Amino acid sequence: MIRDITIGQFFPGDSVIHRLDPRVKIIATLLFIIELFIVDNFLGFAIAALCLGVVINVSKVPLGYIVRGLKPIIIILLFTFTLNMFMIDGHVIWKWGFLELTEEGLRTAVFMAVRLILLIIGSSMLTLCTRPLSLTDGIERLLSPFKKIGVPAHEIAMMMTIALRFIPTLLEETDKIMKAQQARGADFETGNLIHRAKSLIPILVPLFVSAFRIAQDLAMAMEARCYRGGENRTRMNEMKLKKRDYTALVLLTMFLAVIITESKLF
């Protein structure tokens, strides 16, 4: 059913990784991404992959589940791989017509592919192990120092919270509209692509109308409950760094140091 679609790709669990403070996890992910760009040899990737492997193992998220997340980017992966393989000049090892496979090209292609794969898996670990709502809380907290320079931290977080709340409601609404139209003979399943795209218009129009109605109702309800933006607002769940969070931060710093040293040495 349409309402069974999961939001994000959170993998429910109770591991240490799941319980870490979302802020720590966001920073860790950002650092991991930066490190992948510092690394300039395969040994560095090996270290990064090893650390990622440890994190995955501790998180108890099945590897198959993570690998399946790579599916949507396979085409991009193949595309960049082929481009890199043939477009870089150097020592030619294989030639067919105008296509020249060079040693350097092959090396770069593999290098870039590994970097991309690590990048995707690394960042998907964040969403797999963090509830969407704690993620928005974490983002709000991390962005709040930038409020002074005009970053609307609270507003961004509130928008994400409301989006998460209303995705299922709007899916239900879509389902209702589709059924109502199917009952009156609408056909969403046959015909070519253009035909099917066109048949979506009668769904989208009422969906937008009802989204606006919901927005109006919700805005009134929020006002009635004294909502007046992020100022002077407190939060029920305060975020406090616990011992495990500090441990994670120390490990993270060590990992960063290792990667930087490694890239300097080799």
Place this chain on the structure above:
Amino acid sequence: MDNIITIENLIFEYNKGDESHPVRAIDNLNLQVERGSFTAIIGKNGSGKSTLAKNLNGLLLPTEGVIHVDGYDTRDDDNIWNIRQTAGMVFQNPDNQLVSAIVEDDVAFGPENLGIDPAEIRRRVDKALKDVNMGQFKKKAPHLLSGGQKQRIAIAGVVAMKPKCIIFDEPTAMLDPKGRAEIMSIIDELHAEGITVILITHFMDEAVRADRVIIMHEGRILLDGTPQKVFEQEELIRSVNLDVPLMVEMGAKLRKAGIDIPQSIITEEEMVEYICQYE
């Protein structure tokens, strides 16, 4: 008499596109609501009852006239948050008034807006959820709950703000009979705890529970009094296309058939009791 709400000569007009021809939703209305009372406001669609409700906590401001809520004038911007905290509001659609994808976070939304200390918010949220019998659902996502349960969460969200008065704007209109009964019993409990209740409804059988019934018609008060007094005016109520409670209708029919049923009987229990003793 200690009044929590006083309305003097309230006029409210909507501008529907054309500024020269505003639509008058409320027409020179005067009303006092006593602290701790339970008032039901009944009227057809377009009678101005929902507009009145939104005027009571400053969501709409009077075109003319004055409204005081617990001593605060709603037209004064400085009072607006005090007013909204004093007079909480529960809306009709249970889906469109919940903000968060986790039940307890939603209940915490109001107190968080008031800037209350986190530990106190936690206490209030747990208490409010217990009050509406939804304690075991506090980590659930609202979209997995029934309409009645969602409405109970919405009520908990208002209760957690510790209002003195709660305005219910047709809270049961979108619910099934079971959900409706649950909400009505929660409203009764809140009233028993001393909260002033204003219930806007078009279900006559919900109105008989109130201490006072007000019938609105075309932006004015048509009838105002105890349920017994108001429902005696069966003819007048019918003349504005409203129904009367089932027991009032039954009493009238029995009287016509020559059985002497007092006009003061408006609830099922009273009727059953009277008929059992009838000789």
